[in-house]
Each structure stands twice: as C-alpha cells, then as structure tokens.
Amino acid sequence: MSHPQEEFREFVKISAASLHRTAYLLCGDWHLANDLVQEALAKTFRNWQRVQRADSPDAYVRRILINESNRYWRRRPNRAAQLDAAQHEPITPDSSDEIVDRSELLRALLSLPARQRATVVLRYLEGLSEQETAAVLQCSEGTVKSQSFRALNTLKTFFEREELPI
C-alpha cells in the first residue's frame, strides 16, 4: 500500500465518527448521514494531495461534507418538503419524554436555514471557534457571529418553551 493511501486511511480512522455526527445533524437521518460521509470521503480521496497541502485538512473535509449536504437538499426538494410536513405533525409522546424532546430539537435544528444549521453544528457540537467555523464555511467571523446569533434566537424560543431536560 502506498504512503499517501496509508495516510488517507489514518485520516479516515480519526475523523469518520466526528464527520458522521456532523452529517447527521445536517440531514437528520443516520442512513443519509452514512451516504454523505462516504461521498465526502471519496471526494477527499480524489483530492488527497490538495487536502494534505491545505492549512487545515480537517476544515477542508468538513467543507466538502457541508457542500455535499447542501447539494443533496438542492437536488431533492421533495425531501425538504417531507421534512417540512413532518415538522407540523403532532409528536406522539414516547415512553420517554427525553426522546420527544430530542426529536423536537432536531426538527427545530433542521428547520434552520442551511448556513445557520451548519454554523450551529460546527460551533456547538464540534466545539469549533468562530475563526475555525469561518474557515470551514469560507466566510468572515462576523458572518459566523450573526448566523449563530440568529440561530440561537430561533432555538432559544424552543428551549424556553420546552424547558428541555438535559
């Protein structure tokens, strides 16, 4: 096995779980998240030399993943409509209130515009700084701040309404 291939495999081993989590919160479906991560990693493999030369290979790959997710939503507007309809369905209480709350939060997250959703996931799931988030999304730190502010405002109403148990 060639040296770059070994490095690629090592990179996949380290970052796959984190990419998978990010993908899930971007699309709300574990199976779709699998596909998005596989495709993003295939594109990473194709451009592996360029990825290695990048200032932050991790940011580069996250950008590929977010672009893949956005492309998916653009190609399948029906899926977005289904999701939209699902958001208005009444939630049946489950055996655990916590599960209902998670589902509610996920819906609230998925109802955010794509950029705000990506900002929330990178900042509050992956714990990236504003600077790192801006590097992934290829925008200014000011944009990250404003997107976070708007997203938090939307989600804050959810927290206040639901008083989500943590």
Place this chain on the structure above:
Amino acid sequence: MTTETEQRLSEALHDIVGTQPFEPDLASIERRGRRLQRRTTAARSAVGLGVVAVLVAVGLGAATGTTRPGTTHNHQAVGTQAPLPQAKGPLMRLADYIRANALGRSATQPS
C-alpha cells in the same frame, strides 16, 4: 463567553447524536474516489482537446486568409493583384540552361 443557552444547546446536541457507531467502508470510498478521479481526468482531457481543436481551426483560418462574414478588410480585388513570382520548374530550368549554352557556343565559335 458562553451563555446558558449555548451551553444547553451544546449538551443537547451531544445528547442527540449519542454514540452512534460508524464504520466507514474504506474499499468502497477508495473505489468511488478513483472513479471520480478518472472522470475528472477524462473531462479535463476533453476540454484540452476542445481548446486544441479551436486553436487549430483559428490557425488554419488565419493561414488560408478566410474571413468571417460581416468583417471588412481592405483586400485588393483579385484582378488587380500583382502576379506573384513563381518558382521555375525543372523543365524550365533545363530549357534556360540549353538556351544559355547554345548562345554561348555560337558566340565563341569562329564563323
């Protein structure tokens, strides 16, 4: 500074994703990556060939002096062009040689 909402959101997001196992299919990723690579190479080659074809077409057009319709050039009319000096063929050169030799002999021969 992290606000309370940010803190709660972060914890709730971690709670949602939990510890879902994920085992990437490396063989499939690399196979798909190679296929994408080949497709990119083929697309780039096609673009390169297209550019070469256009350049050749433009070059040929310029060499044969063809102009696009609608363009104006101050070309002389065909009938008024001065005849180009033409290179002599081998037969013409032979005729010249014989004529020159014949004239030279007749000039040096005593009558």
